[in-house]
Structures are given as structure tokens and as C-alpha cells.
Amino acid sequence: MDKLPAELILHISFFLDARDIVTLQLISQHFLTITRDNGLWKELCLDDSHSEAARRRRESIAAGPVPVEEPRAWELQRAITRATGRNGDVETVLRIASARKTRATARPMANWDPAYPGEKVDWYGEYVARHAPLSLSWLQQPFHDSNAVREKLESRGLGLLNDGGESIVIAPLEDGSVCLWNVGADDKAPDGRDGRIMTRSRPGLLSVNGPGGSTWQSSTTSRAKMTSTGVVECVSVDKIRNKAYFAVQSGLNEIDLSTLQVSAYDRYPFSISALSEATHPIPLTVGTTLSLHIHDPRLGNNGRASSYTYFSERVEFEGSIASNPALQNDFHRLNAGDSPQTDYATLFHPAPLSIIHLNPFSTIYVAGRFPSILAYDRRFFPKLTSTIHSGARLCSITSLPTPDHPTLAVAGEYNGKGSLELYPITSTSEDSSSTSTTAEPTRNRTSASRSKLLSLTQHGTRLLFSDSDGQLKWVERDGSTLVRRWNINTYPRNVDEFSPTGGIFNSDPNEGDVARKLLPVNSKERSEVLLWTGEKIGVLGFKQQPRFSFEVTAEDDVGSIGADAVDERDFGRMMKTALERQADEVRFVRGLGAFSA
Structure with a gap:
């Protein structure tokens, strides 16, 4: 077999199923190299896609019965015969057969191809992400021992730090501490540290009252403040500076991840509802319920008072604006940027929920519980440069790597159903601060989900989103073509379609979970995905079995809430x-x- 030309082996592989090709890869390194051909796996992705299956159904209905003899089998037989030295050379046969196959698949491939021009895609990894079994691994549960009772601690957010190939999950806990888990790498040998808690700060480190303002000695107060935040985008990690930002009500805590101590603290006039991604040296954008702020850590707490000052003067000043009608901003002032307080932007619709930076990082897009996407240019902040009307209540925003201009992808709710929307964006000129859409937006408000969409992220050449039914759905970049689906409440059943778990007395310990935030571990096509349910954190991977598992004993469960409970x-x-x-x-x-x- 090793003496066969590589072209012939590759041509034979085009007639095999994906499982057979994987088996063929195990023969030798030579076969592995050949059968990892990018074009081969791209065609397999097309052949096994939902869109191609629908096209074949339409053609079969229009064309009638399919002939018994498959033409491809005759081509393969003829190629093998000539490769053994009979009736001609193998190169001619392969060239003819390849030309026929190319003509047959050229149009379907052009209609389906989700990759952008010039984008490099690992199609083997893409096929794995589209068809491999799914498994969910939950990170080790943190506990707190109080009064001889071991009590579970819930996670109140999700962040990620990639450090030298290792992935570290960062989350605030309900007792005000910061916890770090090591999830390792899925392409390496299993490690006993994977999924386990690496380290954890002291309780009460995060508090609305600032450093030292709350300790675990006042557990009831600290617990209530951490539990009542309810913010999804409350953690942002700066891997360059090894710092993480945590929003707790109106306080922004900067934590040094090397020491797990508060390195800076800033207080805002209203409760923080969203944080942008922290990318050094780009300033962090902080969204509160009624305002938008630029937080630049290089300015030493934005040039204001000490990090541990409560900024009562500023809060009083904000209150005087709200109480004085002469100083209130109307829409004209908001658009013109001539508001009395020039270091923040006023929002006339409450609760921004998701913020991203684009072009490159100078444009700020804000989505939330208001009918439009807001655009700001950091060079002209706080002037509102443009808006994109949606009409939906949006809760997650991301961007697609289109070659010419970015495309915004947003998810939320419209008339009680999930809404997935795509908006192509361009600048009117290179130096202009205004932006506008260049094409008609794409809005999927029918097949996306029967319930509200909660989180949206890019995953290879696909879009991944979650809804309030616990569903995870992967769709093509057109926003509507389904790739696959999975419900986190069906775990550990590795099925793509949701099905009941049996009798009503078969209680599922994960029943009712939803993925409030999705975060790919890396940019690879088959990257694992972190998901946060609002209480715990899991790792979704493309394996038959979970990478790690941590069981909670009955004693722990009963000891935390009681047998009657x-x-x-x-x-x-x-x-x-x-x-x-x-x-x-x-x-x-x-x-x-x-x-x-």
C-alpha cells in the first residue's frame, strides 16, 4: 500500500466515508499525512451538511429514481486498473476523474462554502466540530466550610486566560472570592490537574464597598451583594498585563492574577451592567445602567483620586445633574457630544448588556435592552456617532471576520422568540467617525429558537448560540442554516436532538440549566467551549467521554442543604x-x- 502514488490514495479517499478515512489514517504516518488533505475534508463537510442533504432531496424528487450503478464506482475501478499497469498511465485517469468530480461539485461548493476569501480553515478540525460526539465536563465545585457545614459556592461570572498553551478559567464566587481552574488542553494527554481548582483568593475580596470594605465576617451582606449582581459580562481578562476586571454592582475591581489581590478599584455612579474585552493597551469600556465610560488603567484610575476612594463627590455631582432639568441631556446633546459631563456618555435607555471594540478597536458597539445598536468612536467619545435599528431586545454581540468590512452578529429576543441578526458595517470614509450599514441586514426571527437567545459567539466557520431552553445551536454564517444542535440538559446522552429522559421519576441533576455565556477556549475550528449556567462552569468538547469529572458525594449534598431539602x-x-x-x-x-x- 505504501508503494501506491499519493495521488491515487487521495483519490480513493474521496470515495470513502469519514469513519473509513479515520481508520485509514491509523495505518501509517504516510497515510495520515495524505488523508489530512484540506480539500478532502472540505468536500466531506459539504457532503454531510444539512444544506447538501436538502439539495439532494430536491434533485432526487425532480430527477426520479437513481440508477442502480453508481458512476463513481466505475471511475474508481478504472483508476485502480490503470494504476496497476493496465491500459495507460494513472495520471491521465486521475486527471479525468478529478475533472468530472470537480465539475459535479463546483456549484454546490460555491453555494455552500462558509469561508471568507483568503481565510485559512482547517477543514479536518471543522468536520470534527460539525459531526464528532459531544461531551460536557463540569469544573470542580468550590466549597466553603462554615459552622461545621460544607456549603457549595456558585460562580458569578466567567473569564478565560490563555497562558503558554494552558487555559485557565477565572470566575468570581458568591462569597466574594476569585477562583482559578486549570482546564489544560484537549489535544494533550490527560492530566490530573485538568478541571481542578488551581488557587482561590480569600472570601470578600470582591465587594461593592471596595477593598477592605467587606470581609467574610459579614457573610450575609457580602453574599447578598454578590448574588444580586445578575450581570453576564462582568469579567474581563487582560492577558498582557495579567490582570482581570470584575464588576460588582457599581464597583470595578482590578485584580492582579499573580497575587490575587486588588490592584485598583473604581466606583461608578450606577450599577455596572457590561464590560468590554480587555485588550492592552486599548482602554476598557464600562457600561452602567444609565451611562458608558472609558476606563484606561494606564492613567492611574483615570487620573482621579486614590483607588480606594469611594468617589462620593462624583456621585453627588451625578445626582445634581439628574435633579436639575437645565443640565439634563436631550437627544440633540447626546448626538452632538456637548453634555455638561464630557468623560462619559449618557444612555437614555437603560441596561447595556454587551460591548465590543472594532475598526481596529477604535469603534465601540453597544447592545442591550434598547431597540438599536449604539456606535461610538473613542476619538470623539462621548459623542454618539451612529445607531443601527434592530427592534429586538439584544443581549449578546460579536463580529465576523469579513475581508472588507466587519459584520456585526447580535442575538436576543423579538416578540417572545429568539432573534439572530447580521449587520454589515463600513465607515463612510477612513477618517470619518460615522458608520453605516452597507447592505440589507439578515434577521432570523423564525427558526433561530422558540425562546430568547442568551449568548452568541464565533466558533470556527460557524456561529454558536444558546437559548433559554438549554439548547446550543451551531448555524452557518448566513445565520439560518442549521449545522447541529445539542441540549446541555441531555448530558451525558451524546445526542444532537433533544429527547425526554424517560419516566418522570428519572430526575436529571442538570435539568433546567441554560448556558448564559459561551466562550471558546481558543480560535481553532474544533476548540472546546466554556459555558456558564449562572451557577457553575462546564467545558464542552468533541469527545466520546468527558475529559474530567468530579463527583459530589451524598454527604456533601446533604450536608450543604439538609436531607429534607x-x-x-x-x-x-x-x-x-x-x-x-x-x-x-x-x-x-x-x-x-x-x-x-
């Missing part, structure tokens, strides 16, 4: 499942016309 919780889950299925049956029967007038 455990029984009550289990009974509540069973009743919830029974009622949900009864509601599904009622909807099904209604669809048959049983309740029609």
Missing part, C-alpha cells in the same frame, strides 16, 4: 417534568384540532 428538591424536579410533559401533550392535541371551535 434534598427530598423537596427532587420532588420539585419530578413535578416540574410531569407538568412540562403534560403541557407538551396539550399543545400537541391542540395542534390536531381537539380544542378548535
